[in-house]
Amino acid sequence: MKKIMVCIKRVVDYNVRVRVKADGSGVMLDGVKMSVNPFDEIALEEALRIKERGTNAEILAVAIGVAEAQQQLRTALAMGADRAILVQTEQPVEPLTAAQTFLALARRENPDLILLGKQAIDDDANQTGQMLAALWDRPQATYASKLAIDGGKATVTREVDAGLETIEVDLPAVVSVDLRLNEPRYVKLPDIMKAKKKPLDVVSLESLGVAAAVWLKAVKTEPPPQRQKGIMVKDVAELVGVLKSKGLI
Amino acid sequence: MSKILILGEHDGTTLNPSTHKCVTCAKAIAGAQITVALLGSDTAAVAAQAAAIQGVERVLRVDRPENAHPLAALYAPQIAALAADYSHVFGPSTSFGKDLTPRVAALLGVPQVSDLMAVEGAYRFRRPTYAGNAIVTVEAEPSRILVATVRVASFEAAPNGGSAAISARTLDIALPAHTRYVGARSGSTDRPDLQTAARVVSGGRALGSAENFKLLFSLADKIGAAVGASRAAVDAGYAPNEMQVGQTGKIISPEMYIAVGISGAIQHLTGIKDARTIVAINKDGEAPIFEVADVGLVADLFQAVPELERLIGA
Numbered sequence: 001m002k003k004i005m006v007c008i009k010r011v012v013d014y015n016v017r018v019r020v021k022a023d024g025s026g027v028m029l030d031g032v033k034m035s036v037n038p039f040d041e042i043a044l045e046e047a048l049r050i051k052e053r054g055t056n057a058e059i060l061a062v063a064i065g066v067a068e069a070q071q072q073l074r075t076a077l078a079m080g081a082d083r084a085i086l087v088q089t090e091q092p093v094e095p096l097t098a099a100q101t102f103l104a105l106a107r108r109e110n111p112d113l114i115l116l117g118k119q120a121i122d123d124d125a126n127q128t129g130q131m132l133a134a135l136w137d138r139p140q141a142t143y144a145s146k147l148a149i150d151g152g153k154a155t156v157t158r159e160v161d162a163g164l165e166t167i168e169v170d171l172p173a174v175v176s177v178d179l180r181l182n183e184p185r186y187v188k189l190p191d192i193m194k195a196k197k198k199p200l201d202v203v204s205l206e207s208l209g210v211a212a213a214v215w216l217k218a219v220k221t222e223p224p225p226q227r228q229k230g231i232m233v234k235d236v237a238e239l240v241g242v243l244k245s246k247g248l249i
Numbered sequence: 250m251s252k253i254l255i256l257g258e259h260d261g262t263t264l265n266p267s268t269h270k271c272v273t274c275a276k277a278i279a280g281a282q283i284t285v286a287l288l289g290s291d292t293a294a295v296a297a298q299a300a301a302i303q304g305v306e307r308v309l310r311v312d313r314p315e316n317a318h319p320l321a322a323l324y325a326p327q328i329a330a331l332a333a334d335y336s337h338v339f340g341p342s343t344s345f346g347k348d349l350t351p352r353v354a355a356l357l358g359v360p361q362v363s364d365l366m367a368v369e370g371a372y373r374f375r376r377p378t379y380a381g382n383a384i385v386t387v388e389a390e391p392s393r394i395l396v397a398t399v400r401v402a403s404f405e406a407a408p409n410g411g412s413a414a415i416s417a418r419t420l421d422i423a424l425p426a427h428t429r430y431v432g433a434r435s436g437s438t439d440r441p442d443l444q445t446a447a448r449v450v451s452g453g454r455a456l457g458s459a460e461n462f463k464l465l466f467s468l469a470d471k472i473g474a475a476v477g478a479s480r481a482a483v484d485a486g487y488a489p490n491e492m493q494v495g496q497t498g499k500i501i502s503p504e505m506y507i508a509v510g511i512s513g514a515i516q517h518l519t520g521i522k523d524a525r526t527i528v529a530i531n532k533d534g535e536a537p538i539f540e541v542a543d544v545g546l547v548a549d550l551f552q553a554v555p556e557l558e559r560l561i562g563a
């Protein structure tokens with residue numbers, strides 16, 4: 001294991017209650033707290049643990065997005081990534097374009113493993129890893145809750161609807177991570193200082209030969225229908241009465 | 250005319266209801282001709298079930314030994330080959346479909362629409378983003394094959410009563426050997442399936458232990474409910490991962506959802522927005538779950554749950 005590439009997406013922090021713009025053109029992002037996609041933190045943590053287990057792999061953090069996404073890459077460097085690349089673009093990046101971009105980076109960097117989140121909590125697409133694996137013509141192991149590397153192979157336990165499934169893939173491979181894989185470490189202040197000195201390259205989408213494309217046109221964005229506030233009951237007996245009257249029990 | 254290929258989900262014996270839901274979604278497209286594709290080592294039994302779904306015109310069986318387990322790296326090239334004859338490819342937004350369809354889309358060089366929740370036209374759909382807090386209407390280019398996953402909680406299962414033609418397809422495609430199935434652990438129980446159950450009882454961090462979850466199983470068995478859990482309960486090991494409900498777990502639409510000791514974080518609520526009636530039991534009257542609950546009870550669960558079980562029987 002010489003090199004691990006980890007995808008780091010800048011997204012609205014998971015604690016923010018997202019609001020839709022009144023004109024239906026999208027969601028309000030002005031002044032909203034932005035963070036590393038929580039799944040991507042888990043992906044990076046796993047990469048760091050593989051490194052610390054003695055493989056000494058180089059950890060490369062990559063992002064596609066606006067210039068400010070450098071902040072999230074700095075966080076990744078502070079967590080322990082060795083170097084970072086931002087593929088800068090002002091256009092929204094859909095999963096297929098993200099996959100094409102990561103493919104171009106993979107061909108240049110030749111990682112043994114690409115780790116990324118199972119889904120970005122903004123578009124909730126759950127596509128990029130699978131698309132990247134297809135374009136790269138390599139194995140995919142999605143929704144990983146356990147990952148063991150053994151020579152040129154990885155054994156991955158996946159969280160699936162029925163429970164857990166284990167598959168074995170040859171490296172290089174793409175692994176998308178689920179919540180239970182690990183608990184990401186906290187960043188310490190000295191690490192933030194150290195991260196400032198680590199290399200962070202900025203390149204353009206075009207320089208990688210990827211065209212910025214609008215694959216799906218977002219016609220409008222609306223808030224979801226609100227649920228009516230219900231009633232409070234004072235005790236279990238009253239609860240049972242209400243449920244019976246609604247025909248629910 | 251829309252020719253729609255649905256990726257049927259099954260375990261070799263039983264067709265998953267997610268397939269019936271995809272059919273309902275596909276039927277919402279005017280003039281849809283619906284084919285269900287089934288990959289497996291022997292799909293005879295499940296093909297008969299798919300053929301019986303109302304609205305399905307054709308069932309395609311692709312049987313070969315390598316298809317015994319649904320490995321996306323093996324299934325995707327086969328489906329991409331089949332897709333050439335279709336305008337749309339739909340998979341369910343289950344772990345099976347979410348794993349597989351993006352790989353198909355990428356092989357076809359097209360984007361994917363994830364989690365279709367409403368059909369507004371053959372190439373125009375609504376889908377949730379930001380944990381369901383922003384619903385986006387998207388339009389795709391009709392010159393490309395439209396690949397999508399169907400948000401199963403948004404559609405009823407299509408009923409039986411059809412009799413589609415079943416045919417076998419042999420695809421002369423070399424499959425990769427780089428991905429191998431090892432094994433599975435499934436928490437299969439006699440209880441109803443979480444994703445299709447009419448009633449669900451769900452527990453949160455407040456349960457405190459796997460042992461205490463038995464309180465919920467007992468109540469669930471009394472009312473014929475499935476049991477779910479919050480992420481916090483799963484992370485803490487009180488419940489297995491397949492029980493997680495929410496943005497990154499299962500999205501469900503039962504008639505009744507009883508949330509016990511669950512605070513009601515945005516990510517959890519995403520999973521239950523389509524529940525007909527939400528009942529919440531929480532000892533904190535300020536818990537956000539009460540903002541969406543149809544019926545709320547402020548109480549200690551360790552008293553309320555056993556009492557509820559007792560009084561329901563009475």
Ligand SMILES: Cc1cc2nc3c(=O)[nH]c(=O)nc-3n(C[C@H](O)[C@H](O)[C@H](O)COP(=O)(O)OP(=O)(O)OC[C@H]3O[C@@H](n4cnc5c(N)ncnc54)[C@H](O)[C@@H]3O)c2cc1C
Pocket residue numbers: 014038039121452453454455478479480481482493494495496497498499509510511512513514515516517520530531532533536548549550551
């Ligand atoms: C990327 C990401 C994805 C996530 N995905 C999901 C997801 O899919 N599903 C999900 O559920 N969460 C998800 N979460 C986590 C979510 O943000 C919350 O942390 C989680 O839902 C909290 O679980 P909880 O309600 O069980 O725990 P808590 O928030 O700790 O709530 C426990 C509740 O129990 C009540 N309580 C305590 N004791 C008692 C008692 N004796 N009787 C009655 N009530 C009691 C308390 O008042 C409190 O309201 C996700 C988070 C992130 C960052």
Ligand SMILES: Nc1ncnc2c1ncn2[C@@H]1O[C@H](COP(=O)(O)O)[C@@H](O)[C@H]1O
Pocket residue numbers: 007008009010037039040062063064065093095098115116117118119120121123124125126127128129
């Ligand atoms: N613009 C991006 N920059 C960095 N990583 C991304 C980007 N888009 C997608 N990814 C990665 O792909 C994963 C899945 O995203 P998605 O398919 O959009 O749900 C994310 O968790 C990221 O790891």
